[in-house]
Amino acid sequence: xxxxxxxxxxxTQIAWRxxxxxxxxxxxxxxxxxxxxxxAFQPDGRDVIYHTENGVLGFGxxxxxxxxxxxxxxxGKRAVTLKPGTAFFHHxxxxxxxxxxxxxxxxxxxxxxxxxxxxxxxxxxxxxVPAVGGAMDLVHGAKTIAVVTDHVTKKGEPKLLKxxxxxxxxxxxxxxxxxxxxxxxxxxxxxxxxxxxxxxxxDDLQAVTGAELHAEGEVIELNAPGDL
Amino acid sequence: MDKTLSSLSEAVAHVKDGMTVMIGGFGGSGAPIEMIxxxxxHRPKNLTVVNNNAGNGHVGIAxxxxxxxxxxxxxxxxxxADPRAFTxxxxxxxxxxxxxPQGTLAExxxxxxxxxxxxxxxxxxxxxxxxxxxxxxFEGKIYIRENWLKADVSLIKAELGDPLGNLTYRMAARNFSxxxxxxxxxxxVQVTKAVSAGEINPEHVTTPGIFVDGIVEVSxxxxxxxxxxxxxxxx
Numbered sequence: 142x143x144x145x146x147x148x149x150x151x152x153t154q155i156a157w158r159x160x161x162x163x164x165x166x167x168x169x170x171x172x173x174x175x176x177x178x179x180x181a182f183q184p185d186g187r188d189v190i191y192h193t194e195n196g197v198l199g200f201g202x203x204x205x206x207x208x209x210x211x212x213x214x215x216x217g218k219r220a221v222t223l224k225p226g227t228a229f230f231h232h233x234x235x236x237x238x239x240x241x242x243x244x245x246x247x248x249x250x251x252x253x254x255x256x257x258x259x260x261x262x263x264x265x266x267x268x269x270v271p272a273v274g275g276a277m278d279l280v281h282g283a284k285t286i287a288v289v290t291d292h293v294t295k296k297g298e299p300k301l302l303k304x305x306x307x308x309x310x311x312x313x314x315x316x317x318x319x320x321x322x323x324x325x326x327x328x329x330x331x332x333x334x335x336x337x338x339x340x341x342x343x344d345d346l347q348a349v350t351g352a353e354l355h356a357e358g359e360v361i362e363l364n365a366p367g368d369l
Numbered sequence: 370m371d372k373t374l375s376s377l378s379e380a381v382a383h384v385k386d387g388m389t390v391m392i393g394g395f396g397g398s399g400a401p402i403e404m405i406x407x408x409x410x411h412r413p414k415n416l417t418v419v420n421n422n423a424g425n426g427h428v429g430i431a432x433x434x435x436x437x438x439x440x441x442x443x444x445x446x447x448x449x450a451d452p453r454a455f456t457x458x459x460x461x462x463x464x465x466x467x468x469x470p471q472g473t474l475a476e477x478x479x480x481x482x483x484x485x486x487x488x489x490x491x492x493x494x495x496x497x498x499x500x501x502x503x504x505x506x507f508e509g510k511i512y513i514r515e516n517w518l519k520a521d522v523s524l525i526k527a528e529l530g531d532p533l534g535n536l537t538y539r540m541a542a543r544n545f546s547x548x549x550x551x552x553x554x555x556x557x558v559q560v561t562k563a564v565s566a567g568e569i570n571p572e573h574v575t576t577p578g579i580f581v582d583g584i585v586e587v588s589x590x591x592x593x594x595x596x597x598x599x600x601x602x603x604x
């Protein structure tokens with residue numbers, strides 16, 4: 142069996158791959174942390190308007206250090222910048238955009254994703270201080286919920302499962318998963334493999350996936366630039 | 370009509386022991402730091418505080434927690450760069466937490482201000498945060514019922530304020546504040562610039578003065594992030 146800690150995409154490469162599917166003219170929310178990296182790889186010529194829960198639509202990149210305005214931040218509490226066309230609004234309007242189905246895409250991180258689209262990304266269930274933020278709203282809002290994640294945990298356990306074992310963020314929400322080894326859709330049959338790294342076999346991939354992988358038509362080679 | 374108050378202490382004196390207080394801000398953005406510190410000087414106890422977060426560092430809400438003023442936090446994300454103030458008391462069982470999804474928190478506050486006792490939302494359906502809540506099916510999908518949230522006093526920060534209480538906000542510092550202004554039995558505002566009636570373009574008024582009981586000018590307000598970067602503490 143292959144060692145997936147050796148052969149895999151980095152988080153940067155996963156973010157690059159997810160960014161290739163950003164649609165021109167779409168409204169997109171990127172979860173805090175890893176998913177925020179997707180914006181850096183937005184393909185040229187596509188106009189994407191980013192939404193953040195704390196009431197900004199159409200913001201720009203992070204400012205240089207020392208030029209932060211702490212009234213102009215994203216949901217991760219990081220400084221962002223204005224762009225022509227930026228809009229501000231209060232929190233109820235912001236989540237009307239979310240739950241009202243006005244966003245085209247939300248890209249989130251996850252601890253676990255199940256073959257029925259369930260997602261667990263807010264609690265490890267181990268005690269401590271629970272925190273949910275906007276995750277439970279986002280998973281019901283955007284027309285498409287996608288996940289970017291390592292294919293396995295740091296301990297090598299599968300993150301794509303028959304059923305989540307951690308507390309759920311939402312049930313039956315996720316449509317697409319970009320992992321360090323593959324790109325998968327979730328349909329009525331479960332995980333449908335669309336792309337995988339050429340260096341791993343189907344058996345290799347199945348061995349590190351906690352649910353059955355289905356193939357419909359050709360599985361494309363998953364590629365990302367090596368110098369990201 | 371003139372809702373201008375002489376001092377922050379005059380505003381925060383309305384907060385009594387055991388009250389529910391909504392405090393504006395998302396992290397440090399929109400946090401009424403000077404008003405919170407005036408509240409610490411006034412030192413009411415056993416408060417329920419509604420805010421998206423549960424403080425960061427040793428100023429603002431974190432300082433209120435450290436002073437033992439808060440019995441319960443209602444928030445969506447009680448984590449921050451430096452969440453020690455909340456975390457230590459929470460793990461010791463000395464502060465209660467009601468964890469609410471962020472959009473549900475916003476809508477509960479809006480509902481409280483709008484006279485809507487409850488509403489249905491898809492958020493948290495199928496999760497442990499929905500346990501015990503009534504559910505109903507609409508157009509083939511399950512939603513859960515959430516109740517309104519109201520405050521005895523709301524304390525918020527705005528950019529411009531006029532004597533009638535009309536407010537504008539600065540960029541993303543708006544966040545929960547217009548909702549909290551509506552949901553407070555009394556709402557007091559620290560404004561960065563107090564202006565005369567007529568100086569705010571009526572087209573730009575974000576919170577109409579009917580939701581506001583008092584304004585106090587605090588020019589050059591402090592930012593929580595800037596205070597935390599120099600490891601400030603209050604008092």
